[in-house]
Amino acid sequence: MEKNILITGASSGFGLATARKFAKNGWNIIFCGRREQRIRELEEELKSLGNIQFLGLVLDVRNRNDVESTIASLPRAFSTLDVLINNAGLAAGLDLFDEANPDDWEQMIDTNIKGLLYVTRACLPLLKQSNAPHIINIGSTAAKSVYERGNVYCASKAAVDALTQSMRIDLLKYKIKVTAIHPGAAETEFSRVRFKGNDEKASAVYNGFTPLQAEDIADIIYYCTTLPKHVCINDLIVTPTMQANAHYIHKKKAD
Ligand code: NDP
């Protein structure tokens, strides 16, 4: 039977790897991001697979009107949604609370929390059409404990954690599974974005240990969504083997 998935933030990292994973397994896919060129490139890539329906959307999840109108006017092929992956998100800056830029705070709150709310609310009518609906929210180890300079990013992911629990309760009557996946350090564009294009700072984050790769998270997402109908993983923390929690990564010293 055909299955439909919508993935936010699929122009890089976890979202892109997840789109590829589900496409290879024959799912029809809607994916979004703000960078149009990346979205068009993924469309070209998926075209070569031939046997699935797909739709790339240039969409900023912070724009509530755009989110609502875009999702309300999806083509008929996507009038049912089986899986929603709320993945779009970012950390902006890594600053002490008293030195941080409130514009960074706004961007994280607007994307990681409000964007997730807007997309989920808009998708609910489509999810309710599915006979096995599932929402997956990408949290973080930063949701589980805070670290120095993590302040608003950690708070935004703690909100994702709380909202996941709330959604699971409130949407139970529709048999909607709701899962939070909380990754630790993963080498994507995340740190480049956090450090505003400073590649040296970004790559230093992953020195001295083997970080998660985007494909690891895509595989885990796929696993969670393909369990039997009566099984729901509620909360999953996944770290590189050398990371114990948001605070502690055992790094090999440089020679
Ligand atoms: P990337 O920077 O590689 O990917 C982030 C994705 O989110 C991009 O596709 C980006 O697309 C999209 N995005 C950001 N802002 C918006 C927006 N306003 N509207 C639509 N899309 C947006 O990082 P990751 O893949 O690592 O991050 C994915 C998620 O995983 C995030 O929520 C992040 O917080 C979380 N996470 C990451 C970890 C890591 O160590 N990498 C660990 C734990 C959680 P575009 O710029 O084109 O809009």
Ligand code: 8X3
């Ligand atoms: C991303 C992982 O450790 O930078 O959520 O918060 S971390």
